[in-house]
Amino acid sequence: MGDHLLKYKLLALDMDGTLLNDNHQISPETEKWVLKAAEAGVHVCLSTGRGYNEAAPFGKQLGLDTPMITANGSEIWKSPRELYRRELLDKAIIAKMYDIAQEYGIWFWAYSVEGSYNETNWKPELLERNQWVKFGYHTEDDGIRHQLMLRLQDLGGLEITNSSPYNLEINPAGVNKASGIRTVCGLLGLDMSETVAVGDSLNDLAAIQAAGLGVAMGNAQIAVKENADVVTASNNDDGIALIIRDYILS
Template sequence: MNYKLLATDMDGTLLMDNKSLSQQNIDALRRVKEKDIEIAICTGRPYNSVEPYLRQLNFDCWVITSNGSVIRDKEGKIISVIYMKSEALKKAIEILEEEKIYYHISDEKYTYIRNQLQRVKFLRKVIFQTSATYWKAWFLSLWIVLFDKNYKKVDFSTFTRNNRNATNIFIYSEDTKQLQAIKEKLEKIKGVDVTSSGQNNIEVLDNDATKGKSLEGLAKLLNITKKEIIAVGDNFNDLSMIQYAGLGVAMKNAEKEVLENADWITKTNEEHGIDYLVRKIIEVPKKSMEI
């Protein structure tokens, strides 16, 4: 099969556990570009946290962020935004305010937070996972929150009354029982898709804004059929695009449901699974597709 588009998730897929890009995966994607195959980065992250990786890749590619809510062209210009419906957003915020749990809301430009200290504590946990020292994680978290202009402090209780839009909500807790209870409440809201990119989070967006639907929209724009697409990921928010693509690929470290729905399984993110996928499927298509 002559594939024309490779869509890849970031965390747990393209990135290592410490959130770095391996040289093997960078080189693999560059080889894909040399074959005139389009590349789409598909992530739950907001665009500002994707930009440093795009600079590291140093080639143009399509970018789908906020789990499919925002699509940008190869120059970084927005070509599509899907916001949560106002009433659904209002109900979700009411549930989260009652639960007193950490969450932030994003649109195509900003990340909205309740207060700076709460955000610093959240970022410190995330950065600490990248092998940073305890104090370096604190310092970087403080610097990001205090000086990054992509953050806006808001009163979530008046968020919808102030006519603000949201592409998605990200909810975080290390209490998995609390997350499950909240997920069950959120799933009752009409018009939303509730998913996750890890055991410690929930992500809420409009039900027309999944990675799969955005990938379908991008394929129509590029005049590419689903059979000509490879999509690869590791978590629940990747399921829709893995199921849509002609070849849906799961990382070996993927969730069980993702593994069960995939057409093929590559190596883990720590084993440079994107590089392995490129070598086994795109560069040597006649060879066996078994690991």
Template sequence: MNTSHHTSTTFNCKAIALDLDGTLTNHEKVITPLTKKALLEAQEKGISIILASGRPTYGIAPLADELGLDTKGGYILAYNGGKIVEWHTKEEIYSNCLPEDVIPEIYEYAKTHQHALLGYKGKEIVTECPTDKYVLEESRINKMPVRKVENLLDVIERNPTKLLMTGDPEEMKKAETDLAGIMKGRMDVFRSAPFFVELVPMGIDKAESLKRLLAIMGIGTENLMSFGDGYNDISMIKLAGMGIAMENAAQEVKEAADYVTLSNEEDGVAAALKKFIE
């Protein structure tokens, strides 16, 4: 357990940014009662909650509703920062999308190599490969139904923020390298799980989007507490006045943090809130 870089244990927190999978939720993808209680108490103190995830907006919505963001206010930072929505008003504060010309190229690559490719349409996941086990995993994580389509290009939402390619880890490693080369300077390509390749606009990053949001909220980064466990959380952990890594986080994530809390199976979020927020 790291000790904090801060001398005092109390921290003037005005906003809490939370990654979801492996951080806010346990292995069953649920928020446990203790963590929920701690976050509701933080909101009572006037602290804003920001749910920051690679998931699409509607994959975050049930958790946002559970934490009362639909009534009390709060923010969904979806697609790893590609879209920000104020969840009480449903106002889209920021949105970034893939350049139109890359989408057919991604589609052709997926077809040629027989990888599953999926997009999002409202509250559904759309794909030509509805039985692919990794597509079904994306459906489980987000609690979003899968709809089979004949041609993905005809169906995906206009100006998508993200597409997701799925497949066996070794194949996705190669796909990540291939596409990073093909798309260099036009879009970003990264793996969010061994079997998921995220295809997103250039420079999409949780910290960059949080900076935009905090500026709108009138809150300084020194009053931000960020929680995460994955490589895509490092930037927002470093950005925050109090960056917290989960015990189950990757080593590099722990090294970037001010403090390491308990794991996502042990209410690590609640434990850290108890320690640092009066």
């Protein structure tokens, strides 16, 4: 089947809670259908909040040589070996977000080009030295999470999402998986109407709204399901395989 016959030519896949099951693995069935899509000429693009080093091995497992979106869109890779664009967070903002984590006594993580950091390996001198692409907080306390949201909104210039109901993920304003997919479409000469975006969390919402076909996993957060064109099976039940079979290759 020639790819010119396909309605959808780009499949953008979130990883955690979507491509990966709860054991953080790609099931054999999902892998089989992703490979079928790639063989049919679909560009399969990993689109993740993970940093490059935590995402690339799964692209390699699937044999993908296509573009990749990492750190929620702060990094766009033309191929797994070639960076196309990177958007950095201001160092002063990182310093403020770190201070807020200390103030509330909550878990944080910070992704930089040079490595990823949290409470266990943070050093003040990293702040000036590193190039920062994403910051995150985790707390199961809804009240604290709400206060964090308000504090972050006050800082301004930030894109605030999540990758689970208990965390917040912070990128530069306007940087998200939808902006990432638009950039990838530009690289591949595709239109947004030719894309399928699949995900489960608020960091997938913009992409699901912007794509030609927006798909929420069965395990997705309610706001994501409400904004999707289709809700598929969960990440433990090969939800992606069903979408490839029924919507992309049918």
